[in-house]
Amino acid sequence: MAGTAVLGRLTWLAAEIVGSVDETARVRTLLLEADGWEGHRAGQHLDVRLTADDGYQAERSYSIASAPGEQLTITVEQLPNGEVSPWLVEVAGDGDRFELRGPIGGYFVWEDDGRPVLLIGGGSGVVPLMSMIRSASGSARMRLLYSSRTLDDVIYREELMERDGNGVEVVYTLTRAQPPGWTGYSRRIDIDLLRQVAWPASDQPHVFICGSTRFVDAAADGLVALGYPPRSIRTERFGATG
Amino acid sequence: MTDSGRTYEMRLDGNALGGMLFELFGLELTAATEVCGTCGAADLVARLEVYAHAPGMVGRCPHCHAVMLRIVRGPDRTWLDMSGVASIELPATL
Numbered sequence: 001m002a003g004t005a006v007l008g009r010l011t012w013l014a015a016e017i018v019g020s021v022d023e024t025a026r027v028r029t030l031l032l033e034a035d036g037w038e039g040h041r042a043g044q045h046l047d048v049r050l051t052a053d054d055g056y057q058a059e060r061s062y063s064i065a066s067a068p069g070e071q072l073t074i075t076v077e078q079l080p081n082g083e084v085s086p087w088l089v090e091v092a093g094d095g096d097r098f099e100l101r102g103p104i105g106g107y108f109v110w111e112d113d114g115r116p117v118l119l120i121g122g123g124s125g126v127v128p129l130m131s132m133i134r135s136a137s138g139s140a141r142m143r144l145l146y147s148s149r150t151l152d153d154v155i156y157r158e159e160l161m162e163r164d165g166n167g168v169e170v171v172y173t174l175t176r177a178q179p180p181g182w183t184g185y186s187r188r189i190d191i192d193l194l195r196q197v198a199w200p201a202s203d204q205p206h207v208f209i210c211g212s213t214r215f216v217d218a219a220a221d222g223l224v225a226l227g228y229p230p231r232s233i234r235t236e237r238f239g240a241t242g
Numbered sequence: 243m244t245d246s247g248r249t250y251e252m253r254l255d256g257n258a259l260g261g262m263l264f265e266l267f268g269l270e271l272t273a274a275t276e277v278c279g280t281c282g283a284a285d286l287v288a289r290l291e292v293y294a295h296a297p298g299m300v301g302r303c304p305h306c307h308a309v310m311l312r313i314v315r316g317p318d319r320t321w322l323d324m325s326g327v328a329s330i331e332l333p334a335t336l
Contacts, residue, residue, distance in 0.1 A: 107256075236288075
């Protein structure tokens, strides 16, 4: 059904890589052009499909990193023994083509209603949160708690430094190693860390948490223990198949 | 809950079913509400516990962990078992 756009159907679109940015040693952002792409909402993802010469196909989901209305970008972490991510991160270049479909998701989506927004990302879980940061108008308070293993693993490092204090506050925790003079947090997210970083539940923030399932559970359980209503917490877990 | 170790690490959530459900039903379903046929809990499709590392995808109730749906795709067909779902409620905007 490729190429036949049917209303209400999710159709595979031909996509072309038109640029890339190496974010870390294992993470790369791809700028994409896709004929028929109709835009997205902050937090949504898309599916990528690669087809081998022998017809074998592999599909994976990737969060959209760009703000709605900007050049479409995804950010991909290379996973060991992956079928799709090693090609996207190490091999693919400008002009290479593959198929994608989307946008997908109606739950892990931020609509600015003026309420504060607490974003909690672990590793490449920051990607859909970055789409929200990039689309913020400044009318809502926004705070990002970003957990990485080391400073070199921080995705969007320069952009986040520039944006910190301009519409978003960024709080880092580096769980594995910290550079000399590090003033951020240095441990996995726990309830004491959340108590210091999160606004009181009475501020009624929207919460978006994205990361591994263990990371998401730790952050969400901690916030619930601090009095956040479970329904105010939206979560997305990514897997170890890439 | 006995879910631990590698199986726990591999667990996803209903967001990961979004593309496949859209493909099958022509609707964005992750924000729809499902009622578990086993325990009766109502929750969003996005909050299902999803295991996608087997040949098929399995969605379990986030409250009682019963299997709610299973999806297996072959080269020329898709097999969908929703016997663990009592009902699905869609927002009017869909």
